[in-house]
Amino acid sequence: MELQPLLETPDFAISHDAAHHWLYVAWRGEYNAVAAITGCLLILRHIEATRAQKILNDSSQMLDGWNEVTRWVGEEFFQQLASQGVAAVAWVKAHDWPAQAAIDKAMQYVTQPLVDTFDDTVTAYRWLDNIRV
Known part of the structure; x- marks a missing residue:
């Protein structure tokens, strides 16, 4: 995976993998x-x-702090991703239990795009790489 950094802060980073057409x-x-x-x-x-x-x-x-926005993430954010052409999201779960619980709760509201959760980045990468769009 060859990543081009697009945004980098101490708490958040977005990179682009042009070869795979993913962030x-x-x-x-x-x-x-x-x-x-x-x-x-x-x-x-x-x-x-x-x-x-x-x-x-x-x-x-990621650590705790998402409980207030889990429904918005699951319903609104993922719907917006789908409307912008995102076909699949591989979501690596937090190691922090409260944050992991928030991810599980958000997943209850997701209807699109295709989203699955993973315990590690390697498994998530392989799953995402096998999704054909």
């Missing part, structure tokens, strides 16, 4: 509702700019 997103640390939604909106902006069709969403280093 790699890394969430680190603790979030509140405003920071979580801001990160999601930044992803949407980079999906629009790159026309990426898949996302490897790495939340393995």
Whole structure:
């Protein structure tokens, strides 16, 4: 995977893998509702700019703070991703239990695009690489 950095902060990074037509997103640390939604909106902006069709969403280093936005993420954010042409999202779960519970809750609201959760990045990468769009 050859990544071109698009945005890098201590808590959040977005990179583009042009060969695979996907974004790699890394969430680190603790979030509140405003920071979580801001990160999601930044992803949407980079999906629009790159026309990426898949996302490897790495939340393995994310901590708690998502409970207030789980429904919005599952219903609104993922719907917006689908409407911008994203076909699949591989979501690496947080190692932090409260953050992992928030991811599980958000998944209950997702209807599109195709989303699956994983315990590690390697498995998520392989799954996403096998999805044909």
